[in-house]
Amino acid sequence: MSDVDERAVLRRFLLGLAEGMNAAGEAVDRINDTVDAVARAYGRDDTDFVVLPTVILVQVGGAEEGRVAIRSVRANFRFDQIAALYRLIEEARRAAVAPVEGIRRLNEIGAMHPRHGWLVRTLGHALLTTGLALLLAPTIEGAVVAFALGAFVGLAKLVRSPTLQLVFPVFAAFACALSVFLLAQYIEIGDPIRLLIAPLATFLPGGVLTTATMELAAGQMIAGAARLVFGMVQLALLSFGILAAGTVVGVSSATYVPLEPSSGLAWWVAPVGVVLFAIGNHLHFSSPPSTFGWVLLAVGVAYAGQVAGAALVGATVSGFIGALAMTPVVLWIASLRRGAPSQLTFLPAFWILVPGAAGLVGLTEAVGTAAGLEDFATALTAVMSIALGVLIGTALYRVVHHGAEEIAQFHVDMPAALQDEDAPLWARFVPGMPRSFWGGGRRRRARPGEVAGAVPETSARSSQAVES
Secondary structure, three states: OOHHHHHHHHHHHHHHHHHHHHHOOOOHHHHHHHHHHHHHHOOOOOEEEEEOOOEEEEEEOOOOOOEEEEEEOOOOOOHHHHHHHHHHHHHHHOOOOOHHHHHHHHHHHHOOOOOOOHHHHHHHHHHHHHHHHHHHOOOHHHHHHHHHHHHHHHHHHOOOOHHHHHHHHHHHHHHHHHHHHHHOOOOOOOOHHHHHHOOOHHHOOHHHHHHHHHHHHOOOHHHHHHHHHHHHHHHHHHHHHHHHHHHHHOOOHHHHOOOOOOOOOOOOHHHHHHHHHHHHHHHHOOOOHHHHHHHHHHHHHHHHHHHHHHHHHOOOOHHHHHHHHHHHHHHHHHHOOOOOOHHHHHHHHHHHHOHHHHHHHHHHHHHHOOOOHHHHHHHHHHHHHHHHHHHHHHHHHHHHHHOOOOOOOOOOOOOHHHHOOOOOHHHHHOOOOOOOOOOOOOOOOOOOOOOOOOOOOOOOOOOOOOOO
16 A cells, blocks of 8 residues: 555544544544544654534645545434444554554444344433432422433434434423423422423533533634534523423413422432433443443532532532542543543533533523523523533643643644754753653654655644644
8 A cells, every 4th residue: 555545544544533533522622632642653743633523624744745634523422332432542542453444443333233222222211311300300200200201202312313303302392391381280290490301411412511611711712612602502492492382381480490409208319310310321322331330430429529519619519519529530430441431421420410401491591581690690600610620620630640741732843954953951941842851853753765854844733733
C-alpha cells in the first residue's frame, strides 16, 4: 500500500473514531485529544482536526500533500455500542489494530443489534422510570403510574424512524402530561409535575446541557453554544407538550408549580429507587453485563452526594456536590483495565442528578404561571452547579493523575535549520523550544524517501483543533 493510500485509510479511520465518539455524546475537546493521541500512535503528528457536534474535519499530511476529509454526524449509540467503541479506541491508542481492520470494526459497531429484545428493553425503560419516580415523587400510586407510562414511552421509542423521532418527544410529553393530569383528579399520585419527569427522563437534555457548559468553560465556544441552544430547544418542546395537555384538561396555573418533596414511605425506598434506576438503564440501553456494577456505583455516589449537598448547602446547588463526588469516581472507573467507559456511567448519573428535570420544571412553571421566572432562574442555577461540579471534578482528577503534563498546550514547530542548532540553556526551560525539559519541539518521524528532520513549511499548528 502506497503512502498516499495509507494516509487515506488512516484519515477514514480517524474520522470514524471521531464520529463514533460524537455519537456517544462525548465533549469535542476530549474527542480532539483522543483522536490526536491515536494519530500520534500511528506515527502521524502532521494531522489536524476540527470537531463540532455535527461535523468533523480531519487533515492528514502537510499543506502540499495533505488531504481533508469531512464527515457529518447523525447517529446516536446505545451503551453496548459505546462500550465496543471505547475498546477499539484503547487498542488504537497503542496502534494495536490496523486502520483497515479498525474501519471494519467501526462498521460492525454501527450495525450491532441490541443485546435484548423489545420486551426486555421496554421493561427496562419502565423500571428506569419507576426508580426515578420513587426518588422524585415517592408515592406508591405515583410509582405505578410511572411504570405504566415508562412502558408506553419505552415501547414507542423502539420505533426506528428519523421523522417520528423528531416529533416524538413533544408527543410523549403531551400524552404523559394528559394522563397524569387526568389521573391526578381521582388518584393521589403526589406532585404531578415531578412525576412527569420520570417517563420523560430519557428525553431530557441533562447530559447535553452539562456537556455544553463544560465545552464553553473549556473554550470550545461554537460547540458549547450549539449544544446549549439545542438543549434549551429540547426543553422548550417538552414544556410545550406539557402545557398543551394542561390546556386540554383545563388545569389551573397552580398545577405547574412543583410541590415540596415529601415522602411517607420508608427510608429504604430511595435506595430501591436507585437500584431500579440502574437496572432499567442496564436493560433498556443494552449495557454489557460487566458494566452494571460500575453504573450502580456511579449512580449511587451521585445520589448520595446530592442528598448530602441538599442537607449542607440547599437543594438548588445540591447537584454541585453530587457531580463533584461522582466525576472522579467515573473517571477512575474508566481508567481501570476492567472498568467501564466514562459515557456509560456519566449519562445515568446525569439523569439521577436531573439537571434537565430542573430546567423542564422551571421552564414549564415560567410559561404556565404568572410568577415563574424566579424559579426558572433557580433551575438554571441548578444546571450550572452540576456542570461546575463535573468540571471541577474532572480538573482535580487530571491534576492528580497527570500532573503538569498538560502545561504548554500551544506549540509551533521550529524550522528544521534551527532545530539542528544547539539550543541555549534558557531555551530548555521554555515549553516548545528544541530540547526543552517540557518535551516540546519533537521532530516529526521521517517517512520513506524523506530527508530525516525535514518539516513541511506549514506544519506549524496548535496542539488543539481550532473551531471555525
